[in-house]
Amino acid sequence: MSSLVILILIIAGFALLSYFGHSINKTAGNIAVFAAAVLIPLYWFTRVDFSETVSFTISGFQMELGYNMYGKLFSLIVMILSPLALIYALGYMKDSKRTGTFYFSFLFSILGMTGILMSRDFISLFIFWEIMTWSSYLLVIFLGKDVEKTGIRYMVFSALGAYAMFMAIVIIHRNTGSMMLNDYFNAFGNFSTGTKFLTGILLMFGFALKSAVMPVHVWAPGAYSNTPMAYTSVFSGALSKMGVYGLGFVVINLFAHANLHFAGTILAWLGAVTAVLATFSAIFQDDAKKLLAYSSIAQLGYIVTGIGIGTELSIFAGLYLAVLHAAFKGVLFMAAGAVERQAGSTDMTEVTGLIRKMPLTFFASLVAIIALAGVPPLGGFVGKWMLYESLINNGNFLMVIMIFLSSTAAFLYSYKFLFGLFLGQEEPEFENVKEASPLMTIPMLLLSVFLMITGSFPGIVFKYIAEGMTDLGFHDVNWQMSVLTNAWGDSVNLQHVTLSIGVVFVVFLIFLTWKGYKKTYYVSTKDISSSGEVIKPEDNMTYSTDFYKPFERVLHPILKRKIEKYYDEFGEGIGALFDFMRRIYTGNGQTYAFYVIVFLVILLVFSKNIFGY
C-alpha cells in the first residue's frame, strides 16, 4: 500500500485509538495520544515517499493524492507543530472531562490538514477541507462557552467559504471536464475573463476566509480564544495556514501567470488593512487570549500581503513568516494556556507578576514575543525585513507604511502581553502559583530554541521554502544561510548582527554582574520608591486597566466602527428578506405549480439570450 494512504490511515487509527483509549481510562488514552505525537511525525519524516502519487476513481471522478514541494513545506509546519501541541495537551487537559472527544477531533483535524496538503484534485481537497473544518468546529465549541455566538459564527463563515469553493469546483469541472488541480491551472489561461474571475475569486474567498482576512475575519477572535489553548496553537499556527497555502497557489499559479496582477494587489491591500486594524484591536484587549487571537489575524495579514504582491522576495517573505508565525504563535498560545491553567485566568487586569513563579513560561513567551515583534537577532526579523524590502523594491510605498504602522503598533500589544501576565506587582493571590508541568513547558522551549536559531541561520527554513517555490513557478530562488539580500543588492549579514549583539551583551553582562549582583538581595515589588507612601502587601499598585488609554483617545475616531455591526445589520436584512420570501413560498402546491410554469415560460421566451439557441 502507498505510504500516503498509510499515513492517512495511521492518523485516523490514532484518532480512534485515543478516543476509545480515553473511554476506557485516562492513562490508556494518554498513551495512545503520546504514541500518536511521536509516531505520526516519525513516519512522515522517515517513511513517506514524497515522489509517490496514488490515484483512484470514485463514481467516475478521478482522485489523486501526492505531495509536491509546496505542500511539503506546509506539511512541515503541521508535522512539527501538531505533535508538540499534542504533547502539550497531555499536560493541559490532564484534569478535563471528555478528553476522548478532544483528542479525536484534534487528530482528525491533523488528518484533514495532511490530506489537504497532499490532494492533487478538487474532490479530495474539498473532502479533507470539510474534515478539517468540522473537527475544528467541534473543538471551538468544546468548552461550551459562547456557543451561540462564536460557534455559530465559525460555522456560518466556514460554510460560506465551503460553498464558495464548491461553486468554484463545479464551474471548473464544467469548463475543463477534469477535477485535477493541474488541469485547472493549465487551462486557466484559456478561460473567458468572466470564468477566470469567478473561479479565482470564489476559491480565493474560501481560502482567505480560513486565513481570517478582513472583512471575513469576524469568526476568528472568538474561535481562537474559545478553543482549548492546547488546540489554538495548532488552530492559529497550522490550520489558518491552509488558507495561505490555497491563496499561494491561486495567486501565483493563476493570477500571476494570467496577468491578473491587480487581483493579487487587492488581496495584498486587504492583508495590509487586516494587519493594521487587527493590531489596533489587539492593543485594547484585556484578555490575553483575545489579544493573541487578534494578533494572529494581524500576522496573517502580513503573510497574505506577501503572497498577494507576488514577487519572488515577497512570496518568500510570506512563506517564511507563515513558518515563523506557526512557531511563535504556537508558543504564545501555549504560554497563555499555561497561565490559564496555573493561575486560573488570562485576564491581564487580574493576573500579574508571574515571572518568578513561571520562569520557563516567561522565557519562552519572551523569545516568542521578540520574534513576533520582529526585533533582531531572532527569527521574526528576517521575515519582516524581507517583506519590507520586497514592498519597497516593488514601489508599494503606501503598503509599506501600513505594514510599518502595524508592526510598530504591535510593540504595544507585545509589551502588554508580557507585562500583563508576567511583570508588574506580585500579588498575594498568586503566591502559590507553580510552573506548568514539563509536558507543557518542553514544547514551548523547543519552539523558542527554533526561533533563536532562525535569527542567525534562517537558511534552515529557506531551504524548504526555495524548494516549495519551484512548484509555484519560481526556479533558482536565491538564498543564503545567513545573509539576506533584496532586489537592489542591499544585504544584511545576520551572523555579524548576532555576533555584534552577542559580544556587547556578554561584555556588559559581565560588567553589570561582576562584584555586584550577588551581593544584592531581592526585595518584593511592594518595596518601591513611592514618594514616602508605605505600600501594604494587599495594595495592588499595578497599572493594567486601560493600559493604552492615551492611544485609545488618539484612535477613537477610527475604532468607533466595527465590522461586526455591519454583519449584524446584514443578518437582520437577510431576516427581512426571508420574511418576504415566505410570502412567495406560501406552502400552497398550486402557487408552486404556477411558479414553475412562469419559469418555463420565461426560459422559452428568453432562451435565445440565455443559451444562445
Added chain:
Amino acid sequence: MEGIGYKILGALLTTLLAFTVGMFYAGFRRKIIARIQNRVGPPVYQNFLDVLKLLSKKTSVNHGIMQHLAPLWLITMSVSTLMFIPVLKDGLFFTNLNFSGDLIFLLYIMVFGPLGMALGAGQTGNPNSAIGVSRGLTQMVGFEIPWIMAIVALMIQYKTTSVTGLLDIQSQNGTWMMFSSPLAFIAALLAMPGMFRYAPFDIVGAPAELASGPISEFGGKYLSTMMTSGSIFAFVKLTLYVDLFMGGASNLIELVIKTFALYMYPVLWGAVSPRFRTEQAVRYFWGWPLFFGFAALIYAAF
C-alpha cells in the same frame, strides 16, 4: 584594515568617541537650558562626574532578573547600532560593520533597547514605570510613522536601502539630501524631537508627574549604564541624520559641527516648551509631519 585586532580597536574607539561626544552634548544641553532660564548651570563636564559618581555607588536591592538585564538591553542596542552606522565617510577606524546592515535593519534594532528596558521597568512593579512605558510606546507609534515615511521616500527615490549607499549617492551628486529631497528632510526633522524625548515630548520621564518614570527604580551601576547608553544613542541618532540628510562627514570636526547644529534643534525647541499630553504628542506627529511624509513619498515616487 585587516586583522581582528584592528576591528576590535576600531569598535572600542568608536564607542569611546560616541560616549564622549554624547556626554559633552548632554552637558551643553544642561548649560544652555540653564542660561535660557537665567541660571548659571552645571559645568559642561558635569555628566562625566555623574556617571563616575554613580559607578562608585553600590546597589543593594534588586527586583529580579529582568530588572538586572534592563540597562543591558539598552547599552547592547546603542553600541550595536553604532557598529552599523557609518560615522565617517571613509575612516580607517570607524568602518566597523557598516556594510552588514541596512536602514530597515537599523530601524528595527533601534527599538530593541527601549523594549528590553520597558520589560525591566515592568518587573520593578512601580506603577510610574508602567505608565511611563505605556506613554513611551504610544509616542513611539506616533513619531515612527513620519520618520519611516521620510526614510522610505529616500529609499524609493535613490533605489537603495543601505546607509552607505545613500552616502555614496550624496557624494557622487555633490549635494545633500536635505536639498535634493527637502520634503523627506522636513518630515524627518519634525519627527526628530520625539526620538530625543526632550520637551515638549518628555512624557516618558516626566519628572514632575511620574518621578522619572521607567528609570525610577534604578540606581548606581544600572543608572550609570543607562546614562552611558543614552549618550551613545544620542550620538547614533544624530550621526544617522547627518549621514542621511547632510552628506555625512569626512572628518571628526565636520561631524561634530554638523551633529551639534542638528542637536541644537530639539534642545532649543525643548527649552522653551511645556509638556504635551500623550495623545497630543501623537496627534502632533500624525498632523504636519505625516503630511510632509506623504508629500515626500509622492515626490519620490513620481
